[in-house]
Amino acid sequence: METPDSFEIWLPLARSHKSILTSVEAALKQAGLPGLDWYDLLWELECAGSDGLRPFELQEKLLLPQYGVSRLVDRLAKAGLLERQTCNGDGRGQVLVITPEGAAMRVRIWTVYSDTMQQAVTPHFSAGEARRLAELLGKLLRPAPADKI
Amino acid sequence: METPDSFEIWLPLARSHKSILTSVEAALKQAGLPGLDWYDLLWELECAGSDGLRPFELQEKLLLPQYGVSRLVDRLAKAGLLERQTCNGDGRGQVLVITPEGAAMRVRIWTVYSDTMQQAVTPHFSAGEARRLAELLGKLLRPAPADKI
DNA sequence: TGCATGTTAATGCAGTTGCATCTATATGAG
DNA sequence: CTCATATAGATGCAACTGCATTAACATGCA
Numbered sequence: 001m002e003t004p005d006s007f008e009i010w011l012p013l014a015r016s017h018k019s020i021l022t023s024v025e026a027a028l029k030q031a032g033l034p035g036l037d038w039y040d041l042l043w044e045l046e047c048a049g050s051d052g053l054r055p056f057e058l059q060e061k062l063l064l065p066q067y068g069v070s071r072l073v074d075r076l077a078k079a080g081l082l083e084r085q086t087c088n089g090d091g092r093g094q095v096l097v098i099t100p101e102g103a104a105m106r107v108r109i110w111t112v113y114s115d116t117m118q119q120a121v122t123p124h125f126s127a128g129e130a131r132r133l134a135e136l137l138g139k140l141l142r143p144a145p146a147d148k149i
Numbered sequence: 150m151e152t153p154d155s156f157e158i159w160l161p162l163a164r165s166h167k168s169i170l171t172s173v174e175a176a177l178k179q180a181g182l183p184g185l186d187w188y189d190l191l192w193e194l195e196c197a198g199s200d201g202l203r204p205f206e207l208q209e210k211l212l213l214p215q216y217g218v219s220r221l222v223d224r225l226a227k228a229g230l231l232e233r234q235t236c237n238g239d240g241r242g243q244v245l246v247i248t249p250e251g252a253a254m255r256v257r258i259w260t261v262y263s264d265t266m267q268q269a270v271t272p273h274f275s276a277g278e279a280r281r282l283a284e285l286l287g288k289l290l291r292p293a294p295a296d297k298i
Numbered sequence: 299t300g301c302a303t304g305t306t307a308a309t310g311c312a313g314t315t316g317c318a319t320c321t322a323t324a325t326g327a328g
Numbered sequence: 329c330t331c332a333t334a335t336a337g338a339t340g341c342a343a344c345t346g347c348a349t350t351a352a353c354a355t356g357c358a
Contacts, residue, residue: 004279013286018212055336071338091323123293129285133285136285141164141165145272204307205305215307216307239353239354
């Protein structure tokens with residue numbers, strides 16, 4: 001039995017990612033809701049609570065480039081979903097805090113997001129398979145064991 | 150032991166996808182090569198050989214919207230990597246055929262793509278894990294068993 | 299044949315992204 | 329304190345994307 005090369009992982013990963021993402025974004029658009037980039041940002045802000053987050057912290061959490069965060073934040077702020085507060089202690093920076101409207105929007109997105117996702121993923125797996133897949137995908141995220149690089 | 154919900158699959162899937170994709174695109178840019186969208190198109194054309202492919206066939210294979218293919222093809226054509234041939238039998242359509250330059254470019258991209266991918270994926274898994282992960286991801290692509298929808 | 303309907307592909311426009319650069323503030327050495 | 333350097337965030341411009349629409353051809357039916 002052969003060792004699969006990395007493309008036998010990457011290829012289905014990329015394709016299923018694209019296909020699921022397309023479904024979810026279509027469902028959100030259908031519902032007149034903003035896309036997953038907004039959701040992800042709102043989620044992080046909501047987790048951070050009233051302490052808020054600095055843009056550069058979002059950058060790390062969301063794996064976005066600096067200007068990506070800058071503009072995304074701009075749009076969410078214009079939509080009233082977050083508030084920019086001046087950062088005492090660092091005059092260059094700012095602190096981003098979710099508004100009640102932002103939190104409400106996150107929930108609205110969530111209902112559609114969650115639903116579509118469930119339909120796209122669940123039917124393909126038994127409980128055991130799902131658990132194993134989640135576990136294996138987790139390994140892809142964590143830093144690789146030092147001896148294998 | 151609990152059944153994981155679909156997000157325990159989607160979340161690491163989305164994150165690892167983004168992170169791997171970013172690595173590969175960065176490596177390609179670094180090497181002065183075009184991105185993966187160009188690669189994917191060239192690959193399909195090369196597979197199709199001298200028969201070529203119709204744009205709407207690419208659309209299905211690449212999971213791209215119609216206008217996406219139209220413009221991507223435009224760019225590749227301008228770069229001389231494919232040729233548009235008139236389609237005898239359907240005056241609306243055209244047949245896209247890869248040029249020798251296109252095939253050469255595909256190989257150049259491949260060396261970087263393949264290399265970066267290998268580094269991003271391989272260290273995380275044993276051979277058995279890799280095989281299992283590839284298998285499970287495959288299930289996500291194929292249509293779900295009818296009785297589970 | 300003549301016309302209604304469907305299919306293939308292109309495109310104008312507005313919104314978004316990537317890249318490079320820029321401003322403003324912070325930090326540390328002398 | 330003063331200057332060099334580093335960091336936080338914004339922005340101009342060109343390229344790209346999504347959406348809606350359009351043009352050109354195909355197909356089927358009266």
